[in-house]
Amino acid sequence: DTGVSQDPRHKITKRGQNVTFRCDPISEHNRLYWYRQTLGQGPEFLTYFQNEAQLEKSRLLSDRFSAERPKGSFSTLEIQRTEQGDSAMYLCASSPGPRELFFGEGSRLTVL
């Protein structure tokens, strides 16, 4: 499978715990995006990487959230001290250019 891969697909955690999600983009894609999708809503932009540089962060990305893309390959999204409001689907997408995003299957987070 050469698509965008996300891990884990599902994560259940208790409030206050830290969680980390991983995204492996399509290998030749230099652009990588993280989105958050809550129930009944469209995906909302969180952050964007071009190669290893994080070029844009949404105001949705509070200081409890951090994202990295070391060496411009895979990316991680970490949420510290999770809150119930963090429960959502976290979607990763990659792109070779500006005209199409390829999405992964998403990582669903449930915070109890």
Added chain:
Amino acid sequence: AQSVTQLGSHVSVSEGALVLLRCNYSSSVPPYLFWYVQYPNQGLQLLLKYTSAATLVKGINGFEAEFKKSETSFHLTKPSAHMSDAAEYFCAVTDTSGTYKYIFGTGTRLKVLA
């Protein structure tokens, strides 16, 4: 700033009937527009995209959309609904600020009745 509005959060059609899902956009420059489909607990799959070529865009699974600049619309249609079309559909516009991130609408859930 770019934005999209999807009219109708839920649409029901009978199997075999016309599907029409509405999307209006706001953009200060010629936009790139997209329709994505999402099945339960899955990611988003691209149905079709408009990138300033032909105004009538054909996509996968028999869907098509027409870009109408005068109406700032990009409605999605399919002549004959199939049960497998039941899903959530999202319209998106590209932000032209440099990141080219997508700005999504709130989605329309399509129900197909037997």
